[in-house]
Amino acid sequence: MANDPLLQPFQLKHLTLRNRLMLTSHEPAYPEDGMPKALYRAYHVERARAGLGLTMTAGSAAVAKDSPPVFNNILAYKDEVVPWLRELADACHEHGTAVMIQLTHLGRRTRWDKGDWLPAVSACHRREPAHRAFPKQVEEWDIERLIRDYADAAERMHAAGLDGIELQAYGHLMDQFWSPLTNTLEGPYGGELDNRLRFTFDVLRAIRQRVGSEFIVGVRYTGDEMLEGGLTASDGMAISRRLKESGLIDFLNVVRGHIDTDAGLTDVIPIQGMPSAPHLDFAGEIKRQVDFPTFHGAKIQDVATARYAIASGKVDMIGMTRAHMADPHIVRKIVEGREEEIRPCVGANYCLDRIYQGGAAYCIHNAATGRETSMPHSIPKAAQKRRVVIVGAGPAGLEAARVAGERGHDVVVLEAASDAGGQVRLTAQSERRREMLGIIDWRLARCEALGVEIRYNVWAEVEDVLAEQPDVVIVATGGYPMEDQPAVGHELVVNTWDILSGHVAPGKRVLLFDDAGDHAAMQAAEIIAASGAELEIMTPDRTFSAEIMAMNLVPYMRSLQRPNVTFTPTYRLKSVQRDGGELLAGITSDYATSGQPDQERRINQVVVNYGITPMADVYFELKAHSSNGGEVDYDDLIAGGPQAVVRNPQGRFQLFRIGDAVSSRNTHAAIYDALRLVKDI
Ligand SMILES: Cc1cc2nc3c(=O)[nH]c(=O)nc-3n(C[C@H](O)[C@H](O)[C@H](O)COP(=O)(O)O)c2cc1C
Numbered sequence: 001m002a003n004d005p006l007l008q009p010f011q012l013k014h015l016t017l018r019n020r021l022m023l024t025s026h027e028p029a030y031p032e033d034g035m036p037k038a039l040y041r042a043y044h045v046e047r048a049r050a051g052l053g054l055t056m057t058a059g060s061a062a063v064a065k066d067s068p069p070v071f072n073n074i075l076a077y078k079d080e081v082v083p084w085l086r087e088l089a090d091a092c093h094e095h096g097t098a099v100m101i102q103l104t105h106l107g108r109r110t111r112w113d114k115g116d117w118l119p120a121v122s123a124c125h126r127r128e129p130a131h132r133a134f135p136k137q138v139e140e141w142d143i144e145r146l147i148r149d150y151a152d153a154a155e156r157m158h159a160a161g162l163d164g165i166e167l168q169a170y171g172h173l174m175d176q177f178w179s180p181l182t183n184t185l186e187g188p189y190g191g192e193l194d195n196r197l198r199f200t201f202d203v204l205r206a207i208r209q210r211v212g213s214e215f216i217v218g219v220r221y222t223g224d225e226m227l228e229g230g231l232t233a234s235d236g237m238a239i240s241r242r243l244k245e246s247g248l249i250d251f252l253n254v255v256r257g258h259i260d261t262d263a264g265l266t267d268v269i270p271i272q273g274m275p276s277a278p279h280l281d282f283a284g285e286i287k288r289q290v291d292f293p294t295f296h297g298a299k300i301q302d303v304a305t306a307r308y309a310i311a312s313g314k315v316d317m318i319g320m321t322r323a324h325m326a327d328p329h330i331v332r333k334i335v336e337g338r339e340e341e342i343r344p345c346v347g348a349n350y351c352l353d354r355i356y357q358g359g360a361a362y363c364i365h366n367a368a369t370g371r372e373t374s375m376p377h378s379i380p381k382a383a384q385k386r387r388v389v390i391v392g393a394g395p396a397g398l399e400a401a402r403v404a405g406e407r408g409h410d411v412v413v414l415e416a417a418s419d420a421g422g423q424v425r426l427t428a429q430s431e432r433r434r435e436m437l438g439i440i441d442w443r444l445a446r447c448e449a450l451g452v453e454i455r456y457n458v459w460a461e462v463e464d465v466l467a468e469q470p471d472v473v474i475v476a477t478g479g480y481p482m483e484d485q486p487a488v489g490h491e492l493v494v495n496t497w498d499i500l501s502g503h504v505a506p507g508k509r510v511l512l513f514d515d516a517g518d519h520a521a522m523q524a525a526e527i528i529a530a531s532g533a534e535l536e537i538m539t540p541d542r543t544f545s546a547e548i549m550a551m552n553l554v555p556y557m558r559s560l561q562r563p564n565v566t567f568t569p570t571y572r573l574k575s576v577q578r579d580g581g582e583l584l585a586g587i588t589s590d591y592a593t594s595g596q597p598d599q600e601r602r603i604n605q606v607v608v609n610y611g612i613t614p615m616a617d618v619y620f621e622l623k624a625h626s627s628n629g630g631e632v633d634y635d636d637l638i639a640g641g642p643q644a645v646v647r648n649p650q651g652r653f654q655l656f657r658i659g660d661a662v663s664s665r666n667t668h669a670a671i672y673d674a675l676r677l678v679k680d681i
């Protein structure tokens with residue numbers, strides 16, 4: 001390990017970074033009142049303690065009030081940020097990790113109806129499609145104020161004892177000045193490239209006046225917008241050179257692409273099924289030609305690729321950001337020769353999409369990430385060994401088995417199918433989502449190492465469970481697609497699982513009715529569309545795929561925007577009847593007024609997606625035998641204490657039910673159910 005290129009230090013001016021692995025800046029939306037408080041600190045410290053070289057904290061910490069915190073950003077324009085960041089930096093420094101922060105003004109990449117309700121500002125009036133705000137175009141007094149704001153914020157970061165800062169210049173105000181697509185200014189800040197860069201160099205000079213020449217300053221920027229009429233790769237090279245030659249900065253952090261649309265963002269931060277390390281060669285070319293300290297990160301999920309990035313000399317520091325959300329202990333595992341134990345990032349981008357859906361970024365299969373103050377990344381051993389029987393080896397059951405195994409319990413899993421994975425295995429039938437299997441395979445490997453016994457092809461009845469003489473029984477049997485809808489003609493339809501599993505072939509003219517708005521519908525749609533069928537995707541919701549957020553939707557749109565596919569929101573499947581060799585679907589709408597006639601569709605297949613019904617018979621049959629009757633004390637669960645409910649003193653074991661066996665939710669919810677219950681068993 002001593003010669004591992006990843007573990008070699010990197011000298012950045014006076015600062016020695018102890019190895020080549022970094023977190024690139026990412027805002028997981030953990031601030032409280034705009035401040036990086038206990039959770040924010042705990043998140044970074046967990047990764048620092050495991051040996052990370054550099055953490056670039058925040059994502060887009062706002063330098064000004066008119067850069068409203070559209071994804072709960074740190075408010076770097078407030079003086080009160082200084083003590084919070086000092087605490088964070090001190091705590092990471094104690095473990096030897098360097099700490100920097102990304103500062104920015106979001107420009108038009110925000111909304112005016114957040115924060116102080118100030119108008120968004122940019123170098124043009126054009127709106128950003130993703131956030132939708134029409135900005136005001138900057139005036140001279142804005143420019144003067146904004147330069148001051150950047151410098152003030154940099155001074156605060158210096159005062160907080162951070163090792164440095166980077167300025168964000170891809171999709172934010174700074175490169176909205178750079179790009180011909182977003183700079184419609186005349187005069188000194190518009191027109192030719194030097195003018196468009198003027199704002200950046202004014203800001204950098206103002207920052208240097210405040211923080212001196214020692215403090216580390218870098219820029220994270222796009223070296224090629226990959227947009228017609230935007231900044232080209234040769235513009236990017238010219239910008240890279242000018243940044244270096246200015247003598248004002250210490251490193252380049254290279255990005256390629258644009259983030260003003262969901263599709264653009266997804267090419268910059270690729271989701272599962274997209275190529276690994278797609279922009280590494282591009283970053284390497286900038287480093288080769290410009291010869292300056294260069295950082296980079298984009299879908300480098302595995303250690304081997306990160307090692308190659310450094311060993312090949314393409315870049316000096318390599319980001320493994322989502323990889324560290326999935327497993328905060330990557331560096332420790334490399335150092336200890338335990339790389340095969342690293343929990344893989346499966347590229348689900350649940351972390352990113354959840355910011356806009358529910359606030360904080362959570363990892364689809366590490367429920368402790370973003371909950372470091374309440375959920376452990378390392379599971380402590382239990383004081384007393386117990387016999388734990390788990391029914392079901394889907395994501396919930398396997399996480400329960402893993403955590404119970406880490407606790408040192410004697411664990412057996414009874415699985416009805418011939419393999420593990422449940423709905424995740426069904427998801428992974430799609431080539432594009434095959435990486436999801438990492439969620440299952442990693443748990444199977446951990447279970448094996450921990451001595452967990454998994455018995456397949458066992459449809460567990462009450463007697464099978466009782467015969468194991470358990471102390472704890474956890475039912476994680478998942479569910480099955482709802483079968484009793486539509487009320488008229490449900491026996492004539494097939495469901496999305498039938499299509500996904502390959503049990504039913506797509507018809508020629510298909511109506512897919514999606515009442516759940518989740519992945520099952522879109523994945524089935526991809527299969528049907530690829531077969532060449534005429535496909536209408538209908539939903540009663542205002543928009544299709546209501547549960548699939550921006551980045552996850554991109555690959556679906558890329559495969560479904562084809563002439564044989566149509567989308568029909570706001571309509572509801574009411575009935576299906578046979579009509580000769582075809583089917584006749586009756587269609588209504590929640591918006592219909594009385595007397596408005598139903599519509600009809602003549603097709604030859606109806607595929608429905610009504611969500612999941614829990615399948616938990618064994619749980620209900622076991623209740624009478626258990627001490628707690630299946631009851632969960634929610635207060636203890638939330639507070640992180642052991643479950644102590646006793647409803648039946650004669651009961652011989654505690655009984656719990658988790659995941660979709662309780663109610664239809666998602667993979668993260670199933671895994672979180674398991675972790676937070678079993679960590680205290
Ligand atoms: C939750 C989350 C928030 C992010 N926010 C920012 C941000 O504010 N600024 C930024 O430059 N990059 C942001 N990123 C992008 C990351 O820095 C990184 O470029 C991206 O995740 C690709 O690297 P990876 O494949 O190693 O994760 C964010 C990423 C994630 C996962």
Ligand code: SF4
Nearest residue numbers: 346348349351363364
């Ligand atoms: S949610 Fe997916 S992409 Fe994000 S860190 Fe977890 S595994 Fe990686």
